[in-house]
Each structure stands twice: as C-alpha cells, then as structure tokens.
Amino acid sequence: MPSSVPTITFIGGGPRSAGILERLTANKPGLFDGPLAIHIVEPHEPGSGRIWRYDQSPGLLLNSTAADVTMFTDGSVACAGPPVKGPGLAAWAAGVLDGSIRDVPPLEPHILEQLRTLTPASFPSRQLQGKYLEWFFRHAVAGLGPDAEVTVHRDTATAVEHSQLPDGGARYSVRLSSGTMLEAGLVVYSLGHTDSQTEPESARLADFAARHGGFHAAPSYTADVGYSAIAPGQDVLVSGMGLAFVDLLVLLFEGRGGHFENRPDGGLDYVPSGAEPRLWAGSRRGVPYHSKISSTLRGEPVGALRYFTAAAVESLLEAHEELDFRAQLWPLVAKDAGYAYYRELFTGYPERVRGGWDEFSARFDALDWYSREREDLVAAAIPDPxxxxxxxxxxxxxSGCAFADHAAVQRSVVSYIERDLNLRTSPDHSETLALFSALLRVYMELGRLVPQERLNSRSQQAVHGWWHGFFSFVDSGPPPHRLHETLALHRVGLLQFLGPGMWVRPDEASGRFVAGSFQSPVVVDAPAYIEARLPPPSVARSANPALADLHDAGWGTEQLLLTSDGPHSTGKLLVSSSHEVLAPDGGRQVGLFAVGPWTSGWGAGAFARPGTNAAPFRENDALARRLLTELAAPSAAHPGTGHPTSSHLLSL
Incomplete structure (x- = not known):
C-alpha cells in the first residue's frame, strides 16, 4: 500500500484486539472510505494471544459454558454500530464438525474429540477456546474488505516514539524487539493481562526461599509458573483460593499423573500418582470461589434492573457532585439482587414462602434495603432463615467465627463447599441463579450508568477492589466439578484448609515459611509457598516493555486517587472515558489509546454471554468508531509503513 495510507497499530493481538477488529469491520462502511493499513504486534498466535494460547495444559478449562461464550456483537448490544450475527463457541464447534464452518486449519485429534463431546453446557478447554478465538480473528480480518491490509508481526513492541505534526496531530513509530519500526497514525495498547515486576515483599520472600533451599512463586498467571522444583510429598503453603488456585490444583495433581474416579454412589475419589505435593491453602475468606450454576429458573423471568437504573443514577448525579458507591449505589444494587432472588423464591417455590409475590413486592418496593422494615418483611415472608x-x-x-482447632476448620470449609454445590447444582435452588443473573446485569451496566469521574476516590477504590472481588467470588467461580475434585483431594489428605484471614511469614530460624489464620490457633510450616493470584496492576513496574516505556517516557501515568492518607496509585494506566491515554497533567495524548484490565476504565472481559448487552462489546464498538472517525479526518492520513519480511502478511 502507498505510504500515505492511514494506519492503526495494535500493540497486542489477543481477543480484545480481535473484538475491536470485528467492530472496525462492521463500522467501516459507514465511517471510513478508502484504503486502510492495520498492524497487529503479537508474539503469540493472533486471536488467542498469551492467555488462550494452545501451548498450555489441556486440563485447564474456561469457567464459562460453551453456550455462554461469544465474540460477536449481537442485537442486544446498545451501541451505535451495526450488530453482526455470528456463532458463539458452541455453535462454532457444531459448525466445524458438520462442515458449515470451513476456514479452520486442521485440528489436533484431542481437540476434535472435544468438539465431538462438547455440549452447550460443557466447560471447554482453554485450548479449544483459543482455536475459536483464532478463527474469529481471521473472520474479522477477512471482513475488512479488499481495500484493507492487515499485517501480523509475531514480535513484541518495546517502545513508541512520536513526532508532532504541523496541524497538532502526531505521527507514531512503534519499535519492535527485532529492531523493526512501524509507523502509524493511531496506536492502540490492547495487551490483556500483563505481568508486573515482582513486588518488594514477594522479592523478599523469593530471596528467603533461595537462601534456604525452598520454593516461592510470586503472583502470576498460573500456567506460566514452573512448579518442577516442588518435590513429591512436599508440604506447600498456598494463599488465594480463586481461579488461580483451581488451576494450580489441576497442574499439581492431574498434571502429575493422578486421576479422579467416579464412585458407585455418585461420589468422586482421587487416585494419586505419588508425584503430588501436599497443599495447605487459605485466603481472606478461607473458601474457594462459588461454583458456577447448573440449575434453570422455575419462576417468572426477572427482567431488567428495577432499582439500579439510569433514572436512579441520574437523579443521584443531579443531587450530588460526587457519588459514594457504598452509601448511594450499593444499596440499589443490593435491592436489585434481593428483588431477583425473592421473586424466584415466591414464583418458583411458593411452598417455601408465606403470602404472594404481588403483595411482597409492593411492600419491598417501598423499603430501603438497609432498613429494619425490610428485614422484618423478609423474616415474616421467608420462614427458613x-x-x-x-x-x-x-x-x-x-466473619466472627473462632475455630477451636484444625479439625474445626476442615469441617467448616468442607461443609461450606458442600452446601455451595447443593445450592448451585441442585434443581431445587434456582434462587441462586436469579441472584447470579442480577449481579451480572449490574456488573455489565455499572460502567454505562455511572461516570467514573463522578465517583469519589474511596468509591473508585471500592469498585475496582471490593465490588470486583465480591462479584468474582459469587459469579465468576469454577465449574462445579472442580469443587467436587477439591473435596476429593481433601479426603485423600493432599489438600488441607487453613481457613480465613490467612497470614504467611518467613522464619529465619527454621528456614521455612510459617502460616496460619487469624481465626484459628493452627500454625503450620513448609519449605514452599505459592501466592496463587494475579499480580496487582502496575504500569510503573510493568514487565511489558511497551507499557513500561509509556510510563517512563512520561506520556502515560498511573491513576491517582486522593484518599485520607494522601494520593494513592491504583497502578492502572490513566485513560479517558474514550480510552485515550492521558498525560500526567491530564491532557489527552492524541492518537494513543489503551484498553484492558490494566487501564483505569471500568474493565470488562474480551468475550461474554450472548444476548446480554455485554460491556466489552459496547466498549469495542465505541473505540472502533472513534478510531475510524479519527482516520477519516483529513489530518489523520498519516504515513503507513512497508511490510518487513519477518511479518506474517494477510492481504485482503
């Protein structure tokens, strides 16, 4: 293409970039006419990227069913661009098998077997999801038309340089680790989950382990950590019981040759290989994330949110300069969650309640969630506490529990997991599904309804911290069978629970890590310690060279919140509501955009459930339209670039 062709360079080519490409495809006919050059800088396979790459354990699964995964912006999405129908993961898998979807490279035998056994209710492997994402990327590229050219660079971006144009715009050059320079009018940082340099405390623990011949794993993506140094039979402390913990169990047990067997009574046993360690696990809550739900609603559909609405938020914004999430917004969220939960109880299980739904809901409408009157109403209507x-x-x-001994901790955690599985997999407790659905609606709507800049600093911390953690704990847990496996590992003695409020410290006298719980007298020690969680975001200490350069060059800055203790950095890159990179003085960096969990935006995944007006699709559409509008302006026709021989070229 001529060097004058408008150019977009994406730093990162995973599913979020693929989603933006699909929106560029959908919006281009109405917003941009003419040739377009797009560069994708991604060291892994484009579409799947690092997290969903094929090169990981086949035992690692999605925590969503095949029916709940799509990359297509369907008609439910409230966006300016046109919706596009396309297969979600389940329909894609069926299409690959029956030949209606043909543009798929030959698949490995075990992936083909997964396709044959996949149902909409299956939890697919991440390897299979990666194949879907790679197909989607190619599909999005093919839809751009003959006047667009996409070049994939299997490389890593290390820096972005820019020069000012006479009209006030900017021209950027993206430096790759191979030494290649790519020129672009617009640059989009779309990197997904990134690593950070080790935090000082984790570095101190790693140094301790090295000096005493032990093992320490700092927070990281579980699939990228090497655990070969952990010996069979070795005691290992594990802090964190979320999704990273579930992955860890897969890698250290089935990944070392053990297997699970179904018992005649329907239970599950673990048969060790002899190569496994013994884990001692705890966390702030002391229990794993809640299981995903397999029940279906019995009662009346819940419908749209009733209290946490655009009108309610607008009323609050008119009355207050700043909003407080816990004081003003959370009570509305909680009431919506309660409304959905109790509606399912009343309309699906009338034998479990007193009175009718119409009478209850009319009284519920008039009461604040945090009121004695609401509590009395519920107590009178729901006999079973x-x-x-x-x-x-x-x-x-x-909360408030004091465990007498180790056995009490084990009984309590096991009982909690068993009850959770009963509530979420039994057909007789679909009220948990109603609660799940209400919280999911809120999670998807929060960024649309509430301008982030109108939240006070305490609330921005709460949204990115407590609210995200609570939602993940309740709605974003593992498949049910993973919790059955957790219990089986406990029964065979390979997994012990430390309880809530876990603490860990290195003991120089013994050369071992010591751990316990603030709510239990039990103290254990071990030579190995794994922090089973993702690292907190930190642009200043990012292990990604392009992000580190963005910060070090002074073009981007971390988001600062003013708290009672002074300024506090969230570690996230400060961006505008339009995903523009903001300078330390708050000015926008013309032509630089960033999207992902490490930015100060509301944060949304790369894919979502079909038919849910999903936040990532709304964001992708808005950003794609912004990019096309910028390119369509006469001043945006900045130089493109040639095509280095080290790149994989997709010419359309």
Missing amino acids: ALRLDLEALDQPF
Whole structure:
C-alpha cells in the first residue's frame, strides 16, 4: 500500500484486539472510505494471544459454558454500530464438525474429540477456546474488505516514539524487539493481562526461599509458573483460593499423573500418582470461589434492573457532585439482587414462602434495603432463615467465627463447599441463579450508568477492589466439578484448609515459611509457598516493555486517587472515558489509546454471554468508531509503513 495510507497499530493481538477488529469491520462502511493499513504486534498466535494460547495444559478449562461464550456483537448490544450475527463457541464447534464452518486449519485429534463431546453446557478447554478465538480473528480480518491490509508481526513492541505534526496531530513509530519500526497514525495498547515486576515483599520472600533451599512463586498467571522444583510429598503453603488456585490444583495433581474416579454412589475419589505435593491453602475468606450454576429458573423471568437504573443514577448525579458507591449505589444494587432472588423464591417455590409475590413486592418496593422494615418483611415472608438473602454473610462467610482447632476448620470449609454445590447444582435452588443473573446485569451496566469521574476516590477504590472481588467470588467461580475434585483431594489428605484471614511469614530460624489464620490457633510450616493470584496492576513496574516505556517516557501515568492518607496509585494506566491515554497533567495524548484490565476504565472481559448487552462489546464498538472517525479526518492520513519480511502478511 502507498505510504500515505492511514494506519492503526495494535500493540497486542489477543481477543480484545480481535473484538475491536470485528467492530472496525462492521463500522467501516459507514465511517471510513478508502484504503486502510492495520498492524497487529503479537508474539503469540493472533486471536488467542498469551492467555488462550494452545501451548498450555489441556486440563485447564474456561469457567464459562460453551453456550455462554461469544465474540460477536449481537442485537442486544446498545451501541451505535451495526450488530453482526455470528456463532458463539458452541455453535462454532457444531459448525466445524458438520462442515458449515470451513476456514479452520486442521485440528489436533484431542481437540476434535472435544468438539465431538462438547455440549452447550460443557466447560471447554482453554485450548479449544483459543482455536475459536483464532478463527474469529481471521473472520474479522477477512471482513475488512479488499481495500484493507492487515499485517501480523509475531514480535513484541518495546517502545513508541512520536513526532508532532504541523496541524497538532502526531505521527507514531512503534519499535519492535527485532529492531523493526512501524509507523502509524493511531496506536492502540490492547495487551490483556500483563505481568508486573515482582513486588518488594514477594522479592523478599523469593530471596528467603533461595537462601534456604525452598520454593516461592510470586503472583502470576498460573500456567506460566514452573512448579518442577516442588518435590513429591512436599508440604506447600498456598494463599488465594480463586481461579488461580483451581488451576494450580489441576497442574499439581492431574498434571502429575493422578486421576479422579467416579464412585458407585455418585461420589468422586482421587487416585494419586505419588508425584503430588501436599497443599495447605487459605485466603481472606478461607473458601474457594462459588461454583458456577447448573440449575434453570422455575419462576417468572426477572427482567431488567428495577432499582439500579439510569433514572436512579441520574437523579443521584443531579443531587450530588460526587457519588459514594457504598452509601448511594450499593444499596440499589443490593435491592436489585434481593428483588431477583425473592421473586424466584415466591414464583418458583411458593411452598417455601408465606403470602404472594404481588403483595411482597409492593411492600419491598417501598423499603430501603438497609432498613429494619425490610428485614422484618423478609423474616415474616421467608420462614427458613437459611433462605433469607444476607449479602454481607455471602461476602464474608466466616466473619466472627473462632475455630477451636484444625479439625474445626476442615469441617467448616468442607461443609461450606458442600452446601455451595447443593445450592448451585441442585434443581431445587434456582434462587441462586436469579441472584447470579442480577449481579451480572449490574456488573455489565455499572460502567454505562455511572461516570467514573463522578465517583469519589474511596468509591473508585471500592469498585475496582471490593465490588470486583465480591462479584468474582459469587459469579465468576469454577465449574462445579472442580469443587467436587477439591473435596476429593481433601479426603485423600493432599489438600488441607487453613481457613480465613490467612497470614504467611518467613522464619529465619527454621528456614521455612510459617502460616496460619487469624481465626484459628493452627500454625503450620513448609519449605514452599505459592501466592496463587494475579499480580496487582502496575504500569510503573510493568514487565511489558511497551507499557513500561509509556510510563517512563512520561506520556502515560498511573491513576491517582486522593484518599485520607494522601494520593494513592491504583497502578492502572490513566485513560479517558474514550480510552485515550492521558498525560500526567491530564491532557489527552492524541492518537494513543489503551484498553484492558490494566487501564483505569471500568474493565470488562474480551468475550461474554450472548444476548446480554455485554460491556466489552459496547466498549469495542465505541473505540472502533472513534478510531475510524479519527482516520477519516483529513489530518489523520498519516504515513503507513512497508511490510518487513519477518511479518506474517494477510492481504485482503
């Protein structure tokens, strides 16, 4: 293409970049006419990227069913661009098998076997999801038309340089680790989950382990950590019981040759290989994330949110300069969650309640969630206290508990997991699904309804911290069978629970890590310690060279919140509501955009459930339209670039 062709360079080519490409495809006919050059800088396979790459354990699964995964912006999405129909993961798998989807490279035998056994309710492997994402990327590229050219650079971006244009715009050069320079009018940082340099405390623990011949794994993506130094039979402390913990169990047990067997009574046993360690696991809550739900609703559909609405938020914004999430927004969220939960109880299980739904809901409407009157209404209508929704107890299940000994901790955690599985997999407790659905709606709507800049600093911390953690704990847990496997590992003695409020410290006298719980007298020690969680975001200490350069060059800055203790950095890159990179003085960096969990935006995944007006699709559409509008302006026709021989070229 001529060097004057408008050019976009994406730093990162995973599923989020693929989603933006699809929106560029959909919006281009109405917003941009003429040739276009797009560069994708991605060291892994484009579409799947690092997290969903094929080169990982086949035992690692999605925590979503095949029916709940799509990359297509369907008609439910409230966006300016046109919706595009396309297969979600389940339909794509069926299409590959029946030949209706043909543009798929030959698949490995075990992937083909997964396709044959896949159902909409299956939890697919990440390897299979990666194949879907790679197909989607190629599909999006093919839709751009003959006047667009996409070049994939299997390389890593290390820096971005820019020069000012006479009209006030900018021209950028993206430096790759191979030494190649790519020129672009617009640059989009779309990197997904990135690593950070080791935090000082984790570095101190790693040094301790090295000096004493032990093992320490700092927070990281579990699939990228090497665990070969952990010996069979070795005791290992594990902090964190979320999704990284579930992955760890897969890698250290089935990944070392053990296997699970179904018992005649329907239970599950683990048969060790002899190569496994013994884990001692704890966390702040002391229990794993809640299981995904397999029940279906019995009662009336819940419908749209009733209290946390655009009108309610607008009313608050008119009355207050700044909003407080916990004081003003959370009560509306909680009431919507309660409304959905109790509606399912009343309309699906009338034998479990007193009175009718119409009478209850009319009275519920008029009461604040945090009011004695609402509590009295629920107590009178729901005879069984165990069926009354207590969101604080849900968030902190062992709050106020003092465990007498190790056995008490084990009984309590096991009982909690068993009850969770019963509530979420039994057909007789679909009220948990109604709660799940309401919280998911709120999670998807929060960024659309509430301008982030109108939240006070305390609330921005709460949204990115407590609210995200609570939502993940309740709605973003593992497949049910993973919790059955957790219990089986416990029964065979290879997994012990430390309980809530876990603490860990290095002991120089013994050369071992020591751990316990603030709510239990039990103290254990081990030569190995794994921090099973992702590292917190930090642009200043990013292990990604392009992000580190963005910060070090002074073009981007971390988001600062003013707290009672002074300025506090969230570690996230400060971006505008339009995903523009903002300079330390708050000015926008013309032509630089960033999207992903490491930015100060509301944060959304790369894919979502079909038909849910999903936040990532709304964001992708808005960003794609912004990029096309910028390119369509006469001043945006900045030089493109040639095509180095080290790149994989897709010419359309």
